[in-house]
Amino acid sequence: MPSAPILCLGSRWKAEDVFWRSAPKNAHLLGVPTRAKRSPTVNFAQQSGIYVLYSDSEPIYVGQANCSLFARLKTHYTRGDFAGRWNRFTWFGFRQVIGGKTPALKNPGTDFHVTTNQLLNHLEALLIHTIEPHLNGQEGRFGAAVTRYKQFRDPRLGPTDRELLEAMAVAGKLVPPGKRITKSGWKDV
Numbered sequence: 001m002p003s004a005p006i007l008c009l010g011s012r013w014k015a016e017d018v019f020w021r022s023a024p025k026n027a028h029l030l031g032v033p034t035r036a037k038r039s040p041t042v043n044f045a046q047q048s049g050i051y052v053l054y055s056d057s058e059p060i061y062v063g064q065a066n067c068s069l070f071a072r073l074k075t076h077y078t079r080g081d082f083a084g085r086w087n088r089f090t091w092f093g094f095r096q097v098i099g100g101k102t103p104a105l106k107n108p109g110t111d112f113h114v115t116t117n118q119l120l121n122h123l124e125a126l127l128i129h130t131i132e133p134h135l136n137g138q139e140g141r142f143g144a145a146v147t148r149y150k151q152f153r154d155p156r157l158g159p160t161d162r163e164l165l166e167a168m169a170v171a172g173k174l175v176p177p178g179k180r181i182t183k184s185g186w187k188d189v
Contacts, residue, residue, distance in 0.1 A: 031149030045070035
């Protein structure tokens, strides 16, 4: 039985890195643990939890997803009042990641038994992550059992605009051999 309501999270993921034309049963919201050097991707499409939509860095909507984070986000992305008004999202998941080489989400419907202190720490951390108040010097206390995930771009989208420009520059011999383009100039590959 989990000892805390929030078991994993993804912060400020890009809507443009999600393949929205997918049916919910084939959907991907892919992430890898931020601290892992090599780790298989985890699909959070069927995650349960709380999510926040952002227009750039401003939070504009908070919602909840019960067993299909992707379906809720897709609805906001493709139709309704929020279509075209947000480009990033943060999610706080209640379903634990299990497995090694092929990780998956634990079955939904988990009961939580938490102390008041744990609940307060999680609610405070959730608000700090969502709002990012300037005077808070800490990130919030989720605890060591909570895993943060960084987004992994859905491979069905193909290369990013930047990757295409880099490939065109290399093909046109505009980039020196053994170098790649960075924000500050050339970098060794």
